[in-house]
Amino acid sequence: MSVQDLAQDYLATGKLGTLPDGHFINGKLTAASNGKMESFDPGRAEAFAEFSLASAEEMDAAIGAAEKAAAHWRRVAPGERCRILNEVARVFRANADRLAVMEVIDSGKTLAEATGDVNSSARLFEYYAGAADKLDGRSVNLGPDYTAFTVREPVGVTGHIIPWNYPTSTFARGVAPALAAGCSVVAKPAETTPFTALLMAELLSEAGVPDGLVNVVTGLGRDVGAQLARDPRIKQLTFTGSVATGVNVAQMAAPNITRLTLELGGKSPLIAFEDADPEKVADGAYWAIFSNSGQICSAGSRLILHKSIRGDVLDILAERASKIKPGHGLRSPDMGAINSDLHLSRIKAHVDAAKSRGVSILTGGDVTTDCETGKGWFFQPTVIADLQPNDPAVQEEIFGPVLSVQNFETEDEAIALANGTEFGLIASVYTRDVGRSMRVAAAMDCGQVSINDYWAGGLELPFGGNKKSGYGREKGWEGLDAYTKVKSITVSNAS
Template identity: 45%
Template sequence: MHEKWFLWIRDQEIPARSEEFFTVMNPATGEELCQVARGRAADVDAAVQAAAEALPRWSGMPAAVRGRSLLEVARRLREVEDELALLETLNNGKPLRESRQDVEKVAEAFEFYGGLADKLFGATIPISPNYFNYTLREPMGVTAHIAPWNYPLRLALRSVAPALASGNTVVLKPAEETPLTALRFAKVLAEAGAPPGVFNVVPGFGPEAGAALASHPRVNHISFTGSVATGVEVMKRAAQNVVPVTLELGGKSPNIVFADADLDQALEGTIKAIFTNAGQVCCAGSRLLLEDSLYERFLTRLVDRTGKIQVGPGIEDPDMGPLISEEHRQCVLGYIRLGQEEGAKLILGGKAPTEPICQRGYFLEPTLLTEVPNWARVAREEIFGPVLTIFRFRNTEEAIQLANDNPYGLVAGVWTSNLDRAHKVAAQIQAGQVYINDFFSDSVANPFGGYKRSGFGRERGVEALCHYTQVKSVCIRLKD
């Protein structure tokens, strides 16, 4: 691995104007991984300038040619899958198989949007016999993408792919904890034939590079994934320039298990919903709602199954890797203590594992909390770690009430063999995605986004293209 990584502007690795670097850590060992150039406002300005200058060439290119470039990106991503997956695991900590899945999902996104690039159709509007009215879909321009650390490659590029497909250029600010795969991807895109300046990466800290990017007057659209508090700040800065934003923010997602569910399937789905990526997932099923008649037997099986989860360094491909940092681990541990103070019962986990292989990194045992009051902070706030809060309900109406009694509305899971009930519950749940007898059904074709404080706009699917294009109406008066 390189000891030092640099900014990526105009298809070149360049140092930051300040010539400063910051340290990137390996969360599995607590050791330094490398040094990365520290971008600031001047570097953001250079990247936006490069993107603006590349825009006429990229947007003026035949859409089918742009699409072929994105299809080539998908092919090349699969060629370097092992390299990217290893880099992601070293930088983020997640198990190696999850990192490989992330690379494949990114490749699928570039295939999907590469195929849609020449299918951004306008429409004709029959307003009058004397007029010919039609619409065009045109790119927004320079798009800014501010990405989180939990899925560094996947969540950054799920918005980059539709932006590029629709003719926009890009400036990406990856999370300061996990900038490496974004910088490596930049070379993949360049090798696939994208002109210089179409894709630029400025690593750095949120209050410096992120704030400068969100405030830049030449940015025409902002995509942000992260916390509600930061999302509000991004929206405030965007508003100063009247720039539209797509926000995918936090979640406190309910996972509802009815007594008639396939319990084997529901158990494995519950484990996946909360402990994937060590619970560091915006749409994690962090609130488990169990029907009264199955509560005790499901809980017994859940404790047994959770206790068998193997925790360790991602490079060893365990069931669950470390948290992203010691600071974040202490935050999650603080929530576990708070939950107990609020009346919850800790029945499993709640501490760092004792195995020798876990002593140097930021590891935490999978944790189960029962008897959680619905008013408690651990029931209402996003913990962003391997902590499952468990509730019980008497009937369908109470399940829906509990599920919706939360400020977030990103995802919900429903487990039942009653298809009629599944449809009725899905219709009443306040969430952008409702999964029936599954969790994390995450096809790139499936639009993804939140209700309430979980944000607005949609990533993925055909719907995402709407955010990266603007409609122009052309009206021609015909001769009488």
């Protein structure tokens, strides 16, 4: 069925055909043994399926299968790993419609956003397929008496705790480099978005990934997620989520000295100087905060405007935001749903608290529903103006379609405002002055900076944060570092 047929069928019936049932362990779906939990369609605020809650025994079996598979996979020729990962990308593209529709229903995002996520997931496997046979060491010149070189070896079994806001692409950005490096995988998707990871695991198997190499176990974070973090057989743990949960994960992994990649929260600034084009700034800010309903760790949730262009930019932005029509993602709305009722209540609490402080709400500011059905979990696109540096709407991650605006007069003031939170994920600078853009980029305490285009960059570049946004890097060549360990070997040439 085409993507349109799949979408129309679901909208008419509330069903999505055959969904993966159970956990994916050692190359096959296994029946649930510990009960099930409802999974909700955020666009309707209604349950559409059930998924399995794993037992400790099932997680143990998944890690055991991964440990056995890792011992074999590390000996597979890099060229063969390259071939298999390229086949994974092909299979993902062949099943893109089904994956995208499932992603919409699971997460609440729009079909266009989900389709983009599926395409980027396939591209991640292509990118790391190209890296599989190029993970070379280096020779080191110690003089004529020695031959010295380094080799990069796989770390072994890797654990991946996947967030709910980007279930497909976050799965791919960890699993693809792990497999390229010669590692095996145990993944635990978020409990609100379990299905795409299970389907992707099935497709990996279809593409020729050996049994046991990629395992997906669904359930609650406090149960199976915690078990994954604590298990000494896990040699690298990659976590994406909130700061508080990331701290807990790090503490659970610490006794085993497990390697960690933590991609946590953000409060990323878009800085616009007086020479920037107000239309371009407003457009950049629009997509930076309202994409995926603002549920992006790297969302441009702070707009830092030079006072001379404040009025022009905010007039354009507020008008555009007020015209956004939210709706079920399969109907191609302007903006999709909030992932869960719980998270919607958190966003509302943040904005209600801002209202109680008497701040200026230029547009939005409340819960809403699908404009066609009156159902679903949605929040109005919201712009909060003229905030002080210590305001909670500036300092705290809201993780929704809520933009906090600050004003400045000097370059030094803009830098201080941009760096003035506990986060440091990304930043963007809008100016025609190349020298200024380079000075400000150098002064940003964050992992990525873009100039005159908030979402500039791509999966070829490393992604990750500083401060409480976490540590380690994913994507790009640097994304392989987490899954390899370096060994140096020195040979005496003496006779």
